[in-house]
Structure formats: C-alpha cells, structure tokens
Amino acid sequence: MHNWGWIFKMALRDFRKNKAKLLLFVSSIVIGIAALVAISSFGDNLEKDIDNQAKELLGADLVLENNQPIGEQALDTMAIAIAEEVNFASMVAFPKSGESRLTQVRALKGNFPFYGEMETVPKNADDRLRENGRVALVEKILLNQFNAQVGDSIKVGELQFQIVGELHKAPGQTGITATVAPVVYIPKKYAEATGLIQFGSRVEYQRYYQLAAGQDVEELIQPFKEEWEETHIDDDTVEDRKRSTGRSFENLSNFLSLVAFVALLLGCVGVASAVNVFVKEKLTSVAVLRCLGVSSKSTFFIYLSQIIMMGLIGSILGATLGTVLQFILPKVFSDFLPVEVTVQTSWSAIGFGLLTGLVISVLFALLPLLKIRKVPPMMTLRPDESSVSFTRDPWRWLVALGISVFIFSFSLMLLDGWEESLGFTGFVLLAFGLLWLVGTGIMWLIRRFMPLSLSYPMRQSLANLYRPNNQTISLIATIGLGTAMISTLYFIQNQLLDQVKFADKEDQPNMLFFDIQTPQLEEVKDEIKKRELPIMQEVPIVTMRLESINGVDKSDNEGLPDEERNSGRLYNREFRVTYRDSLVQTEKLVDGKLHKVEYPGDSIFVSFDKGYADRTGIKLGDELVFNVQGRPMKTYVGSFREVNFRRVSTNFLVLFPDNVLNNAPKFHVIITKSQSDEQAANVENEIVKAFPNISVINLGVIVDTLEEILGKISFVIQFMALFSILTGILVLISSLIISKYQRVRESILLRTLGASSPTVRTINTLEYFFLGSLASLSGILLSFLATAMLNVFVFDFPIRWAWTEAAIVYMGITSLTVVLGWLNGKNIIKKPPMEILREG
Incomplete structure (x- = not known):
C-alpha cells in the first residue's frame, strides 16, 4: 500500500524547490490548449448561431x-x-x-x-x-x-x-x-x-x-417532390440550409481543431524533452530515496503527481487564454461566415481542453518518467545514468501505444472516418519519426565523423549537440514540424498561383468571349481580328440533359438498390457539350476510340472525361439517351479522354462527333490572347459595348481575384499555423533555459581553463546556429516531401522545388534560434567564474 498523503507532501515540497523549472514545462502546452479551446468554443457558438439564424441564411421558408x-x-x-x-x-x-x-x-x-x-x-x-x-x-x-x-x-x-x-x-x-x-x-x-x-x-x-x-415545411412539400423532380425543380428549406451550412462549418471547425491539436502535440514533445532533463537531474535524489527504503513505485508516483499538477496548471492557463482568444476568431474568419457569431463561454469546450491537456501531457511525460522505476540504490555511490536499464521495459511500449491510440481516437472524433483518422495519425507519427531519425542521425554522424582539423570552438559547439542534456532531438521535432507547416503552406500557395498565371505564359490564351449567338459569330470574329488578336479557338456549345442510362431513367434509378443505382448527379445536371472529330491539346485518348458519323442513321458514339466517368460509374458501351432541347437522342459511350481542366481551353465532360448537333440551337465561345492587360481591358470594354449580351472572362482579373481569395485563405491557415510556431518558440525558449544550467557548468569549466569570453561566446553562438539550422532544414525537408506528395496525389502538378522561399524560412528560423540562445547565455559570459560559483 502506498502512503498517498506522504507522496503528495513530497511532491509539493519538491515542486516548490523546482517551481521555476516545472513552470517552464507548463508553458509548452499552454498555446496548444489555448488554440484547442478557442476553436472548440468558436465551433460551439457558430453551431448555435447557424441554428438560431437559419431562416436569415435562406431569407425565406x-x-x-x-x-x-x-x-x-x-x-x-x-x-x-x-x-x-x-x-x-x-x-x-x-x-x-x-x-x-x-x-x-x-x-x-x-x-x-x-x-x-x-x-x-x-x-x-x-x-x-x-x-x-x-x-x-x-x-x-x-x-x-x-x-x-x-x-x-x-x-x-x-x-x-x-x-x-x-x-x-x-x-x-x-x-x-x-x-x-x-x-x-x-x-x-x-x-x-x-x-x-x-x-x-x-x-x-x-x-x-x-x-x-x-408550418411544417418538410411535410407540406412532400406531395410535390415527385412532380418537381420530373421538371428538374430543386427545393431548399430552412432545415436543408441549416444542415448543409452546419456540415460545411463543422468540417472547417474540425480541420482547425486538428491544426490546434498538432500545436498541442508539439508542446507535449517539449514536455517530454523537459521531463527527460528533469529526470536526469533527479536520478541521484531518487537513488537516495531508494536507500531510505522508499519503493520504486512510490518514488515514481511522487514525480507523476508533479507531472499531473503541471499538466493541470498548463491546461487551466491554456483554457483561460483560449476563452479570451475566441473573441478574435470571428474577425479572423469574417470573410467565410454567413452568420453573425456571438461569443460566449463554452464550458464543454473548456472541459474538453482541460481533459485533453491533462491526458496528453501525462502520456508524453510518462516515457521519460518511467526511468525512475529502474533507478537502483547503488546510484548514490555510482551516479551513472547508463546503469538505468530502460530499453526492454514493456511499459515504455505500452505508453507509446497509448499515445498512438489517443491521437487516433482524437482524430476519429473530428474526422468521422477511420480511414482519414488513420491517415492523420500515420502522418503525425511519420513526421515525428522522420524528425527523430534526422536528429538521431545527425548526432551519430557528428560523434562518429567530426574532423579533428576543425577549430576548437567549432568542435566544441558540434560536440554539445550530442552531450548529456542536449536538446537536439526535441528542438528538431518541435521547431521542425512548425516550420514544415508554414513552409508547406507557402510552397503550395505559390504553386497554385503559378499554375493560374496564364497571362504570363506565351502559349496560353488569356481572354474568353462566351454567350455569342450564331448570328453574331462572324461579326464578333471580325472585331477581334480587327484589333490584331488571334482566334485561337472558336467552339459551338449545345446544352442538354441526360434522360436515361441503359434504359433506366431518373425515377427508375431511385428505386434501385444502392449497389445498382447510377449517380444522381448524372440526371440532375445540365450538360454543355461540343462536337468535333478530333482532340485538342488539353485532351488525351485513354480508352476506346473516337467514332465519326458519316451517314444519317449511324450510331452515335460520345466520348466522356475519364475522371468524371469513374466518379459517376459510366462505362464503355453504356447506352445514354440525351434530351437535346426537347428531342431525345440515343448515344453510346465510345471512348474516354483524360482532360486537363487546368489549361485555358474549352474543355468538356462530353464530346459528340461532328455531323450530329450541327443544326441544334447553340451559342459560341471564342478564345484569344491579348498582348497586355491594357489591351485586354480595352478589347473587353469595346466588345461589351457593341454586344451587351456577350460576357468576357479576362484571366488577368481572374488571377487577381484568385490571389485575393488565396490571400484570405492563407491568412486563416497562417493564423492557425502561428500556434504551432509560437509553441515551437516557447519550447525552444524553455529548452534553452533548462539547458542553461548545464551550460553554466561548461562555461565555468572553460573559463577556469583559460578560455576567453569571446571564445565561449563563439562556442555558444555556433551551437545555437547549428541547432537552428538543423531544426529549420529538417522542417523544410519535411515540407518538400509534403509538397511533393500533394503535387502528385492531390493537385497533379509538376514537382517544383521552392528554393527561394525555403532559404527565407531557413534564415528566419535559424536567426531566431541564435538570437534567443545569445540572450539566454549573455549573463553567464559576462560574469567572472567565481561570482557564478558563489551564486550556485
């Protein structure tokens, strides 16, 4: 049986003695908990406001x-x-x-x-x-x-x-x-x-x-639903709008909570690192307690009690800060919100934050804390850390499993899908694993291959990266992941903008004229040529709807079992198609072949975009009946094309052969390229003045609009990523302060052996330079990996390495580390060794 009163008394006594160090541990999780509570409170309040203001969202019943x-x-x-x-x-x-x-x-x-x-x-x-x-x-x-x-x-x-x-x-x-x-x-x-x-x-x-x-609107409109479906009338009620809006912003809130959770995980890595240093300093004290007859479990519970107190204090501070911080969020997200958000205290969010902070800080602290159970009494005589055997402790793997399960459970609660949750958990573990491997590998390489020809300050600063109480791995993990988040954001944002800046590419058109009626076509072409602009494409467009697929119309389709049912979007959308017997630059035939119609009565084979066909279940050979302006037209799927919709061109989901739709009612699109923004604006204004029904898309304006939108989105993401960066900086500061006690002893020894203040200052500066470089470079490498994966699997962009942006990030993070390290150690260097020894 454990004497819990004595355990808590010892924990409080030791806590008072080490209050400054332990409060540094607390600071690591405060920002993460604050972000989590702020986002959760904001989500709760937004959900209530959407519910209360649903009628204002729709404006009608x-x-x-x-x-x-x-x-x-x-x-x-x-x-x-x-x-x-x-x-x-x-x-x-x-x-x-x-x-x-x-x-x-x-x-x-x-x-x-x-x-x-x-x-x-x-x-x-x-x-x-x-x-x-x-x-x-x-x-x-x-x-x-x-x-x-x-x-x-x-x-x-x-x-x-x-x-x-x-x-x-x-x-x-x-x-x-x-x-x-x-x-x-x-x-x-x-x-x-x-x-x-x-x-x-x-x-x-x-x-x-x-x-x-x-009035129960859902009940009132039920008798009319079938008739509306036949005439393609869509209905939208207050409940529909409430559900769709709530679902959209629930997804946003969950995404932001995951970002806040990453910041919290960074803080917990800082806690684990700090507790690791703390435990190393306490090994001798633990050995003394063991000599006095205190069991290993009781000793373990003394320090576990301190960790619980520390986690609770950090969670309370973070929850308080988060409750205040939520007042800022409606302004941050104002461009994305359809309702006025009221700000009030969410006790459920506070409770959620407290529980999350307490559980995860204890879980991460347990890994280094478990060493205490293995400290033998003999360490009082031989204070050697290597005598503590920890590698085969089964509790170590159990705690690691507990951390993984907690991360998975948390993400499952937010993502509502085990595959997405498993992916998020895998990414987090992979990121931390890669950063840990980088840190461990660098330390091993320095220890094994550091050249003796290097200058003494250089050798000493590099050696500090693997000496006892080093913070190399924890700093690489925390600063590296924070850097990776910000870097990935910048790299992807710049690549998105690069992909849409068509106006800067010589081979890309930058103006589209559409809604041109057939009687206007030749006159519009003449006006464009008169201004010395090329006609790069002139395309007829016919609108139609899909009536049936393999004999199954919309009403029959809805009565089929789920596994046999066609996608509802096929029947609901209006298709805009064109006709030709050849492919354009943005298309590539991937299956089947293009069929021509040479004689009246020939079967009509159409070509579908491969991606759209895969999403909707369309297969080669399917019989499709289209309603072309009230006239049914039977067709068959003859081929699939891979269409590059990112290129400026008239790209179509469905392509008809020539000699089929030539006489159908249609309108036309003309694509051209201006030589400058000024010329584009002049042509646009003159054409619109002469033909008011024609609409013009000036891609220069589109790019400006897209830049503005991406700017707003990136501001929100940067705001959330800021929590990770702030957490990383806090962990950096606390790690430097904690390691300061070790650096004091080393500096005294160096000064006593005759090293000058400039030499000690050079050693410290180089050490922090190497730490900052390793942390920022690790984060940049991780962001390069993340960006490449997003380019290949999400955006289908060519991989481009953003060296300039990476250099800016590297210099910023490294400079910050050096400055903080210098501020941390300047007092040690200035004071004489004897004065420091007396203070100690």
Missing part, C-alpha cells in the same frame, strides 16, 4: 429553383408572401469610366428577404429597389474596384440603372462569394429588357416563399 421559368405552383395559394428572382452571369459596365466586369446579376421582385435584411449604405436602400424604378444595388467590392459611388450609373445589357445603394451583405452571402462573384441587384421587370436573357444564357429562376408560422 422555402426556395424553388430551376433553369426554366417555374410557372404556377399549388404552393402559391398557401403562402403568406412570394418573391421571385432571375439571376445570371453577365457583364456590367460603368459609363463614367468605360470599364466593365463579369458579375452576378439578380433581378428581384417582391419583399425578399422575408427574414433578416440586406445590409446597405445608405440604410434601407433596398426599399428603393422594390419601388421598381430603374435603380440598382451594387456590391461594395465592385464599386471600390471601379471608383464608383452611389448616384452613378451602371449599364446592364441594353439598359442603364442608377446606383441607389452600396450592398454590404445579403442572406447567405460571405466575403469570399462577394470576391468571386460580386452581385448587382435590379428590379425583375427590367430583366428581359436588358437583352441578356437569350438562348444559351445560364439563367436560374428562383421563387421564395414565406409560409405561416409553425
């Missing part, structure tokens, strides 16, 4: 949507209020500057939104819109881009509208959606008069319903 006019519905007579909207992508122009841009035009009729409100400047400017005058509400980001203001005019198609308000927010809209597709609201009565709703235009018709309070 029910929304019906179709790409054809919806027509009269039985529900119309049951509603308290109805609003209608026609929305489509179109160019708009600002007459004052003569500039134009592709936007989302929303033609609105009625008092939408029924719940929530449009945030405008001036306030209630949307009321002017509902008065049905020729007025417009314009997204703030659009006004800022063209230096326009309320009172100016905006041209939508053939009509000019007076700008009566600056739109800041609408139901369900976020900062990211405004950046990608800025909105212009006009009254619905002018939609047709703009001349923009023509054949081939991608138009969505929406009808918003406000129903009686307390």
Whole structure:
C-alpha cells in the first residue's frame, strides 16, 4: 500500500524547490490548449448561431429553383408572401469610366428577404429597389474596384440603372462569394429588357416563399417532390440550409481543431524533452530515496503527481487564454461566415481542453518518467545514468501505444472516418519519426565523423549537440514540424498561383468571349481580328440533359438498390457539350476510340472525361439517351479522354462527333490572347459595348481575384499555423533555459581553463546556429516531401522545388534560434567564474 498523503507532501515540497523549472514545462502546452479551446468554443457558438439564424441564411421558408421559368405552383395559394428572382452571369459596365466586369446579376421582385435584411449604405436602400424604378444595388467590392459611388450609373445589357445603394451583405452571402462573384441587384421587370436573357444564357429562376408560422415545411412539400423532380425543380428549406451550412462549418471547425491539436502535440514533445532533463537531474535524489527504503513505485508516483499538477496548471492557463482568444476568431474568419457569431463561454469546450491537456501531457511525460522505476540504490555511490536499464521495459511500449491510440481516437472524433483518422495519425507519427531519425542521425554522424582539423570552438559547439542534456532531438521535432507547416503552406500557395498565371505564359490564351449567338459569330470574329488578336479557338456549345442510362431513367434509378443505382448527379445536371472529330491539346485518348458519323442513321458514339466517368460509374458501351432541347437522342459511350481542366481551353465532360448537333440551337465561345492587360481591358470594354449580351472572362482579373481569395485563405491557415510556431518558440525558449544550467557548468569549466569570453561566446553562438539550422532544414525537408506528395496525389502538378522561399524560412528560423540562445547565455559570459560559483 502506498502512503498517498506522504507522496503528495513530497511532491509539493519538491515542486516548490523546482517551481521555476516545472513552470517552464507548463508553458509548452499552454498555446496548444489555448488554440484547442478557442476553436472548440468558436465551433460551439457558430453551431448555435447557424441554428438560431437559419431562416436569415435562406431569407425565406422555402426556395424553388430551376433553369426554366417555374410557372404556377399549388404552393402559391398557401403562402403568406412570394418573391421571385432571375439571376445570371453577365457583364456590367460603368459609363463614367468605360470599364466593365463579369458579375452576378439578380433581378428581384417582391419583399425578399422575408427574414433578416440586406445590409446597405445608405440604410434601407433596398426599399428603393422594390419601388421598381430603374435603380440598382451594387456590391461594395465592385464599386471600390471601379471608383464608383452611389448616384452613378451602371449599364446592364441594353439598359442603364442608377446606383441607389452600396450592398454590404445579403442572406447567405460571405466575403469570399462577394470576391468571386460580386452581385448587382435590379428590379425583375427590367430583366428581359436588358437583352441578356437569350438562348444559351445560364439563367436560374428562383421563387421564395414565406409560409405561416409553425408550418411544417418538410411535410407540406412532400406531395410535390415527385412532380418537381420530373421538371428538374430543386427545393431548399430552412432545415436543408441549416444542415448543409452546419456540415460545411463543422468540417472547417474540425480541420482547425486538428491544426490546434498538432500545436498541442508539439508542446507535449517539449514536455517530454523537459521531463527527460528533469529526470536526469533527479536520478541521484531518487537513488537516495531508494536507500531510505522508499519503493520504486512510490518514488515514481511522487514525480507523476508533479507531472499531473503541471499538466493541470498548463491546461487551466491554456483554457483561460483560449476563452479570451475566441473573441478574435470571428474577425479572423469574417470573410467565410454567413452568420453573425456571438461569443460566449463554452464550458464543454473548456472541459474538453482541460481533459485533453491533462491526458496528453501525462502520456508524453510518462516515457521519460518511467526511468525512475529502474533507478537502483547503488546510484548514490555510482551516479551513472547508463546503469538505468530502460530499453526492454514493456511499459515504455505500452505508453507509446497509448499515445498512438489517443491521437487516433482524437482524430476519429473530428474526422468521422477511420480511414482519414488513420491517415492523420500515420502522418503525425511519420513526421515525428522522420524528425527523430534526422536528429538521431545527425548526432551519430557528428560523434562518429567530426574532423579533428576543425577549430576548437567549432568542435566544441558540434560536440554539445550530442552531450548529456542536449536538446537536439526535441528542438528538431518541435521547431521542425512548425516550420514544415508554414513552409508547406507557402510552397503550395505559390504553386497554385503559378499554375493560374496564364497571362504570363506565351502559349496560353488569356481572354474568353462566351454567350455569342450564331448570328453574331462572324461579326464578333471580325472585331477581334480587327484589333490584331488571334482566334485561337472558336467552339459551338449545345446544352442538354441526360434522360436515361441503359434504359433506366431518373425515377427508375431511385428505386434501385444502392449497389445498382447510377449517380444522381448524372440526371440532375445540365450538360454543355461540343462536337468535333478530333482532340485538342488539353485532351488525351485513354480508352476506346473516337467514332465519326458519316451517314444519317449511324450510331452515335460520345466520348466522356475519364475522371468524371469513374466518379459517376459510366462505362464503355453504356447506352445514354440525351434530351437535346426537347428531342431525345440515343448515344453510346465510345471512348474516354483524360482532360486537363487546368489549361485555358474549352474543355468538356462530353464530346459528340461532328455531323450530329450541327443544326441544334447553340451559342459560341471564342478564345484569344491579348498582348497586355491594357489591351485586354480595352478589347473587353469595346466588345461589351457593341454586344451587351456577350460576357468576357479576362484571366488577368481572374488571377487577381484568385490571389485575393488565396490571400484570405492563407491568412486563416497562417493564423492557425502561428500556434504551432509560437509553441515551437516557447519550447525552444524553455529548452534553452533548462539547458542553461548545464551550460553554466561548461562555461565555468572553460573559463577556469583559460578560455576567453569571446571564445565561449563563439562556442555558444555556433551551437545555437547549428541547432537552428538543423531544426529549420529538417522542417523544410519535411515540407518538400509534403509538397511533393500533394503535387502528385492531390493537385497533379509538376514537382517544383521552392528554393527561394525555403532559404527565407531557413534564415528566419535559424536567426531566431541564435538570437534567443545569445540572450539566454549573455549573463553567464559576462560574469567572472567565481561570482557564478558563489551564486550556485
């Protein structure tokens, strides 16, 4: 039996004596717990707000949507209020500057939104819109881009509208959606008069319903579902929006929690390293306790009690900091949030953080702490650490297994899939394993092959990397993984931007003109050639839907067993296809062959994108019946193509042979290349002025938009990665302070033997330089590996090594380590040896 009162008393007594050192251990997990609690609290509050503001997200009780006019519905007579909207992508122009841009035009009729409100400047400017005058509400980001203001005019198609308000927010809209597709609201009565709703235009018709309070919407619409499916009408209820939005942000919250968990794991590696040094210093004291008759288990529990106290203190401090930190998160994520997030204390998140911090800090501390059980009484006479046999201790492997199980269980709770959880756990263990191998390998190489020809300061600083109480492995693990996270982010972000900067590539087009009607085609081509721009592609596009697959239509498909059912997306989407008998540069035939249609009545063989066919279950030889503008057309799958959708080209999921769709209603796309951004803007403005229905995609603007979006996303990821970096720096500082006691003895010895202060300073500086170099280079190597794997398996990019960015990261991390090391040891160097000995 253990005397627990005496054990706790001894633990407290020793804790007071070593309070400064133990509090350094605590600091390692504070940042990780703070991040975890802040993200969990934010997720809890966001979930409540989505639930409370679900109606404001949708703006109505029910929304019906179709790409054809919806027509009269039985529900119309049951509603308290109805609003209608026609929305489509179109160019708009600002007459004052003569500039134009592709936007989302929303033609609105009625008092939408029924719940929530449009945030405008001036306030209630949307009321002017509902008065049905020729007025417009314009997204703030659009006004800022063209230096326009309320009172100016905006041209939508053939009509000019007076700008009566600056739109800041609408139901369900976020900062990211405004950046990608800025909105212009006009009254619905002018939609047709703009001349923009023509054949081939991608138009969505929406009808918003406000129903009686307390009405069960799901039950009310159930009788109409079958009819809506046949006419391709989609319905969206408050519950649907709540589920989809909640699911999206739950995934975001879980991802961010995993990032915070990585920061916590880094801190726990710091705890393990610090406890390892602490245990080494305590081996003699443990041996004395053993000589006095204290059992090995009681001795172990004394120091385990200290670890538990330390973990609890760190978790409490981290939970407190995290609760405060959550006030910042709504501002960090503001561009991604569709609702106003209220900030309040989440006791479940605090409890979760406390439990996680306590469990994981104890688990990581147990590995070095288990050595205490093996300390023999003879160590009082022979204080040799090598006499403690630890390699075959089964508890060591049990604790290691416990750590792996905990990481897997934690990730399973967040990812809701054992395969993803196993992958995350494997990545964490692989990362730590690789960094440990690098640290161990470097230490072995230095010890084995360090040249004797090196200068004395160089040899001494390198030897410090493998001497007792070194922090080499722990620093490489913590700083290395933090560096890897930040480096991978920068490398991938730069590669993404490099892939889309088409305007800088000589062989890549940078302008697309679409929605060109057949009677306009030759005239538009002449206008483009007149401006000395090449016609790189001219492509006809036909819209159609899929009626049946091997004789199975949509209604039959839904009655089939899961394993026999075709993908629902095949029946629901509108296909935009083209026709030709040859491949373009962005395509490669991978299976089957292209068939031509030479005589009327020949079988029609179409070609599918291989990736899309794999995702939806389409196979070679399948019989597909398409509805082409109301006319059924039987086809067969004759080949699969591999399509590079990242290249600027008219890429299609489905390719028809020539001589089949030539007479079908269609519109056209022309692709060209300008020599400069200024020329592109001029051509765009002139074409839009002459042909208002034509839309233009200027890839220079797209790249700018993408850079802005990636900037916002990378800011969020960098904000989360900052927790890992801060944790790594804290571990670095605590490790340096802990090792300071060992460095004091070495410095005294060197000074006593006659070494000058500059020599000692050089040794310390070089040691920290090597530590920083090893940590940053290890992280950079890991990030190179991660980036290469993402390029190959996720993005399908060519592997490119970001040497410039890597050099910047290396210099930053190494410089920080040297500066912190210098600040840590400067007082030791300045003082005379005898003064330090008296203080000791």
